[in-house]
Amino acid sequence: MTGRDRVELAQNEPDECHPSYAGKCVPIASDVDCAGGEGNGPAYVEGPLRVVGPDVYRLDTDGDGIACEPRPRRPG
Numbered sequence: 001m002t003g004r005d006r007v008e009l010a011q012n013e014p015d016e017c018h019p020s021y022a023g024k025c026v027p028i029a030s031d032v033d034c035a036g037g038e039g040n041g042p043a044y045v046e047g048p049l050r051v052v053g054p055d056v057y058r059l060d061t062d063g064d065g066i067a068c069e070p071r072p073r074r075p076g
């Protein structure tokens with residue numbers, strides 16, 4: 001499994017990737033959240049991935065350009 005995997009014949013997933021994100025195919029949906037996170041979907045993406053445009057889905061909560069980090073840094 002790599003980031004170059006493409007969605008084929010998957011009727012429940014869009015076949016277009018959002019241009020604001022690189023490294024992973026972020027589906028174009030009404031909302032996208034990080035898999036395993038607190039988001040409610042309806043679409044999910046597994047990170048980490050890079051943000052290369054407007055972070056319309058707010059996947060990069062700390063604004064460092066890396067979205068859906070596996071372990072977000074939190075104080076304490």
Ligand SMILES: [Ca+2]
Nearest residue numbers: 060062064066
């Ligand atoms: Ca981040």
